[in-house]
Amino acid sequence: xxxxxxxxxxxxxxxxxxxxxxxxxxxxxxxxxxxxxxxxxxxxxxxxxxxxxxxxxxxxxxxxxxxxxxxxxxxxxxxxxxxxxxxxxxxxxxxxxxxxxxxxxxxxxxxxxxxxxxxxxxxxxxxxxxxxxxxxxxxxxxxxxxxxxxxxxxxxxxxxxxxxxxxxxxxxxxxxxxxxxxxxxxxxxxxxxxxxxxxxxxxxxxxxxxxxxxxxxxxxxxxxxxxxxxxxxxxxxxxxxxxxxxxxxxxxxxxxxxxxxxxxxxxxxxxxxxxxxxxxxxxxxxxxxxxxxxxxxxxxxxxxxxxxxxxxxxxxxxxxxxxxxxxxxxxxxxxxxxxxxxxxxxxxxxxxxxxxxxxxxxxxxxxxxxxxxxxxxxxxxxxxxxxxxxxxxxxxxxxxxxxxx
Amino acid sequence: xxxxxxxxxxxxxxxxxxxxxxxxxxxxxxxxxxxxxxxxxxxxxxxxxxxxxxxxxxxxxxxxxxxxxxxxxxxxxxxxxxxxxxxxxxxxxxxxxxxxxxxxxxxxxxxxxxxxxxxxxxxxxxxxxxxxxxxxxxxxxxxxxxxxxxxxxxxxxxxxxxxxxxxxxxxxxxxxxxxxxxxxxxxxxxxxxxxxxxxxxxxxxxxxxxxxxxxxxxxxxxxxxxxxxxxxxxxxxxxxxxxxxxxxxxxxxxxxxxxxxxxx
Numbered sequence: 001x002x003x004x005x006x007x008x009x010x011x012x013x014x015x016x017x018x019x020x021x022x023x024x025x026x027x028x029x030x031x032x033x034x035x036x037x038x039x040x041x042x043x044x045x046x047x048x049x050x051x052x053x054x055x056x057x058x059x060x061x062x063x064x065x066x067x068x069x070x071x072x073x074x075x076x077x078x079x080x081x082x083x084x085x086x087x088x089x090x091x092x093x094x095x096x097x098x099x100x101x102x103x104x105x106x107x108x109x110x111x112x113x114x115x116x117x118x119x120x121x122x123x124x125x126x127x128x129x130x131x132x133x134x135x136x137x138x139x140x141x142x143x144x145x146x147x148x149x150x151x152x153x154x155x156x157x158x159x160x161x162x163x164x165x166x167x168x169x170x171x172x173x174x175x176x177x178x179x180x181x182x183x184x185x186x187x188x189x190x191x192x193x194x195x196x197x198x199x200x201x202x203x204x205x206x207x208x209x210x211x212x213x214x215x216x217x218x219x220x221x222x223x224x225x226x227x228x229x230x231x232x233x234x235x236x237x238x239x240x241x242x243x244x245x246x247x248x249x250x251x252x253x254x255x256x257x258x259x260x261x262x263x264x265x266x267x268x269x270x271x272x273x274x275x276x277x278x279x280x281x282x283x284x285x286x287x288x289x290x291x292x293x294x295x296x297x298x299x300x301x302x303x304x305x306x307x308x309x310x311x312x313x314x315x316x317x318x319x320x321x322x323x324x325x326x327x328x329x330x331x332x333x334x335x336x337x338x339x340x341x342x343x344x345x346x347x348x349x350x351x352x353x354x355x356x357x358x359x360x361x362x363x364x365x366x367x368x369x370x371x372x373x374x375x376x377x378x379x380x381x382x383x384x385x386x387x388x389x390x391x392x393x394x395x396x397x398x399x400x401x402x403x404x405x
Numbered sequence: 406x407x408x409x410x411x412x413x414x415x416x417x418x419x420x421x422x423x424x425x426x427x428x429x430x431x432x433x434x435x436x437x438x439x440x441x442x443x444x445x446x447x448x449x450x451x452x453x454x455x456x457x458x459x460x461x462x463x464x465x466x467x468x469x470x471x472x473x474x475x476x477x478x479x480x481x482x483x484x485x486x487x488x489x490x491x492x493x494x495x496x497x498x499x500x501x502x503x504x505x506x507x508x509x510x511x512x513x514x515x516x517x518x519x520x521x522x523x524x525x526x527x528x529x530x531x532x533x534x535x536x537x538x539x540x541x542x543x544x545x546x547x548x549x550x551x552x553x554x555x556x557x558x559x560x561x562x563x564x565x566x567x568x569x570x571x572x573x574x575x576x577x578x579x580x581x582x583x584x585x586x587x588x589x590x591x592x593x594x595x596x597x598x599x600x601x602x603x604x605x606x607x608x609x610x611x612x613x614x615x616x617x618x619x620x621x622x623x624x625x626x627x628x629x630x631x632x633x634x635x636x637x638x639x640x641x642x643x644x645x646x647x648x649x650x651x652x653x654x655x656x657x658x659x660x661x662x663x664x665x666x667x668x669x
Contacts, residue, residue, distance in 0.1 A: 132509070161510060
């Protein structure tokens with residue numbers, strides 16, 4: 001994009017700034033637009049699960065303008081702050097939460113190379129930044145000077161800090177299989193038929209995917225892990241004292257994180273932007289065929305990834321409206337006594353599977369092997385040698401054009 | 406079909422784009438702006454460095470523990486920004502994960518220990534201030550001397566280099582060096598950091614097991630229901646546990662404190 005603008009005759013600094021701005025605004029719209037759609041979907045799904053109709057009137061059929069009406073209502077609400085609150089922290093907390101959720105999107109690829117900033121340590125960055133969202137919640141709970149808020153924030157802190165352990169262990173497995181932390185490469189290694197997805201790589205990855213789902217739901221504070229805002233116990237938890245636009249920032253952060261962990265699950269386990277059937281490759285289109293073919297393939301990949309992430313969010317809503325809330329000791333038991341040991345065993349299992357059966361169970365059904373790592377190859381004498389820069393850069397395009405099994 | 410599309414796009418870029426460029430973007434005017442001459446890398450460096458230093462001063466100046474933690478997080482986050490700016494993505498993400506995340510835990514403890522009165526402010530005594538100022542100033546003097554004794558700092562470069570991969574780092578940790586070793590290093594520089602890595606791992610494991618041992622729930626025989634109820638009631642408020650640890654003599658009866666239980 002920046003190169004294109006430089007080609008238009010713009011000076012470099014302006015071109016880079018515009019390119020960065022466009023990416024940022026697009027990502028912002030993923031969160032904001034996504035939140036609008038998902039809030040409406042949540043209302044409808046909740047209603048259907050509870051045998052109601054949900055919003056039906058706003059905007060004609062299906063109440064599809066309900067979120068917009070909600071937004072206008074929130075804008076018009078009075079902006080309250082408790083008298084004893086710490087004003088600075090109280091005002092800052094929603095933005096901290098929102099920024100953490102937004103920053104994680106920077107490294108998330110939406111299709112091959114459609115990514116805000118392709119980071120070599122993409123997975124690590126996303127997990128690290130996602131953990132910071134709880135910071136805004138703690139600030140909100142503390143600055144509100146209300147015991148309900150403080151209780152909610154402390155619960156959330158304990159929960160998120162605990163669940164980072166099994167979550168990290170789940171995330172490591174696809175990293176190990178792909179041999180890289182680069183999300184774009186991880187996604188591209190699952191190209192081809194559905195059987196290439198890491199979900200179906202071996203039994204251990206299949207199990208660990210469900211551990212990941214559990215931990216992801218817990219780490220974004222959705223029911224049944226929504227102890228931080230348990231209405232029946234804590235009024236509204238950490239956002240008891242918030243109203244209007246600030247409150248809506250917390251919700252945008254929550255829906256943004258939901259989308260983020262779902263998209264991360266899609267990239268890590270569900271083939272990323274590669275559909276269950278490699279339609280584009282079957283009709284002979286690939287990244288290498290030409291510019292317009294590459295655009296088409298990426299557009300298809302974008303649709304794939306967003307569909308998968310949306311299905312993930314819908315799954316979270318289904319879980320939320322089906323299961324009752326856990327107690328704090330049950331939350332901790334789930335994390336420390338179930339998720340962590342299961343994840344550890346599955347991690348070891350996936351490791352041994354990769355060592356002993358690198359080609360999979362069925363003969364002639366070989367997968368993209370993990371021998372191609374980024375930046376280096378096996379040299380003579382079994383010692384890895386660094387690749388020259390040209391070979392390293394051509395490797396990424398080589399990955400893209402690999403034909404399906 | 407796709408070939409035609411590609412042709413269309415290429416002809417578009419050949420004819421329309423230069424016309425657009427000359428008509429809509431008066432290049433000389435934009436280039437005449439002084440902005441083009443600015444080294445943006447330096448500007449961003451100064452921005453992040455200024456943020457880090459400013460918030461570091463904020464940590465010292467603030468009198469509320471949560472605000473201190475907040476400023477510390479911002480300062481450490483700006484440092485992570487410096488790492489990202491230098492292309493050290495792995496170190497930057499590490500900075501976010503360990504330091505910013507660690508501050509989070511610090512913040513939780515800060516809130517738990519000071520939450521009896523909401524929004525308490527901490528006023529250090531003047532002797533503490535003097536002591537801290539002396540210690541800080543001497544450290545600053547040391548660092549400044551070290552910084553100015555470097556013969557030649559590298560000037561900020563303008564060329565864009567690809568960020569180095571984290572793979573050599575990971576490989577070196579499990580004992581294989583894939584980067585170019587410095588000349589004259591033993592064993593051809595192919596020796597990684599397997600042993601230090603394992604030592605640190607085992608050390609951390611011991612710490613984890615020890616922490617779990619100290620924090621475990623004490624099992625005791627409770628034949629009568631009344632005893633079970635009595636032992637379920639905390640002898641002291643939970644938030645006072647660290648205080649109890651500081652003065653173990655006072656808590657001989659308060660065996661509920663996990664730290665005391667582990668200390669025997």
